[in-house]
Amino acid sequence: MTTPPHQPAPNPYAGAPVPPNPNPYAGAGAGAQQPNPYAQPPHPGAGHPAQPAPGFPAQQGGPGAVPPGAMPHDPAYAPPYGHAPAPGCRNCGAPQAALFSVRAHVGVLVLMRFHTLNGPFCRPCGRSLVRTMTTKTLCQGWWSPLSLVLFTPFTLFWNLLAAIKFGKLPDPTPAPGRQPLEEGPPVHARPLAYVAIIPLLWFTWVIVNIYLDATGRR
Numbered sequence: 001m002t003t004p005p006h007q008p009a010p011n012p013y014a015g016a017p018v019p020p021n022p023n024p025y026a027g028a029g030a031g032a033q034q035p036n037p038y039a040q041p042p043h044p045g046a047g048h049p050a051q052p053a054p055g056f057p058a059q060q061g062g063p064g065a066v067p068p069g070a071m072p073h074d075p076a077y078a079p080p081y082g083h084a085p086a087p088g089c090r091n092c093g094a095p096q097a098a099l100f101s102v103r104a105h106v107g108v109l110v111l112m113r114f115h116t117l118n119g120p121f122c123r124p125c126g127r128s129l130v131r132t133m134t135t136k137t138l139c140q141g142w143w144s145p146l147s148l149v150l151f152t153p154f155t156l157f158w159n160l161l162a163a164i165k166f167g168k169l170p171d172p173t174p175a176p177g178r179q180p181l182e183e184g185p186p187v188h189a190r191p192l193a194y195v196a197i198i199p200l201l202w203f204t205w206v207i208v209n210i211y212l213d214a215t216g217r218r
Contacts (some may be wrong), residue, residue, distance in 0.1 A: 087206075093175030097122045100165050104133035105155040106140040107147025108118040122174075126166030128181035129192070134159045139192040142199035 089097040095122035104115040115136075117129055134156065141152035172180055187193050 014192075050182065088175070089120060089125050089180070091125040092120075092122060092170030092172065092178045092180040094122040094125075094180065096170050096172045098126065098165050098169055100126070100162050102126070102129045102133050102162050103158050104136045104141070104153045105138070105147060105151045106142035107142065107151065109144055112144055112147055112151065113144045121166060122172035122180055123166050123169040124172065124180040124183050126162060126169075126181045130159050130163045130166065131184055131187050134187050135190045135193050138187070138194075138196040140195075142196060148199060148203060 016187040087097060087099055088095050096160065101116050102116045102121075103117075106113040106115070116132065117133070121129065135154050137159070139153055141155060144150050174180055
C-alpha cells in the first residue's frame with residue numbers, strides 16, 4: 001500500500017488582519033502634539049522671567065535693586081552686581097588712606113611672635129601705628145637668634161616702607177564722630193627704642209671675636 005504524504009496543520013491565524021501598534025503620544029487629530037511629561041521647565045535665563053521660591057517675595061527692579069525696607073547704605077545688603085565702596089581708614093574712616101600693613105616682631109629665646117595690623121590707614125593713623133609697632137620691635141624683637149639676624153631686620157625694613165607710604169598721603173578727612181590717632185613722638189625720641197643697642201652691641205662683639213679668631217690676630 002502507498003502511504004499518503006503528510007499534510008501540515010492549517011494555521012488558524014493565517015489571513016487575519018494585524019492591527020497597527022498604537023502610539024500612546026499620538027494626538028487626537030492630524031498634526032496635534034501632546035505635552036512631554038518628561039520635559040524640564042524652561043531656564044530663567046532663556047527669555048523667561050525667574051519665579052521666586054515659595055515663601056519669598058519677588059524682587060522688583062531687576063538685578064541690583066534694593067529690596068523693600070532695605071536702605072542702600074545698609075551693610076547687611078550687598079548688591080549682587082555692585083562695586084565695592086572706596087577703602088577708608090580702618091580707624092577714622094578717612095577716604096585718604098593707603099592699603100598697607102604695619103608689623104611688629106617679638107623674639108624670646110626659641111619663642112617668636114608676629115603681629116600684623118592690616119590697612120587701609122590714613123597718614124596720622126598709619127604713622128602712629130608704625131611708630132608704636134617699630135618701638136615694640138626695637139625693644140622686644142632681638143632676643144632670639146633668628147629674630148636677631150632675620151625677622152627683626154625684615155620687620156624694621158617693612159615698617160620703614162609703610163612710614164614712607166603713609167607719609168605721602170594728604171591730610172585726612174575723618175568720618176563724622178571719629179578722630180585719627182595721635183602720631184606721638186618719633187621713634188628716636190622714645191626711650192624704649194634704645195633697648196636695641198644692647199643686642200646690637202653684643203652681636204657686634206661676637207662678629208669681631210669670630211673675625212679675630214679666624215685671622216689669628218688675637
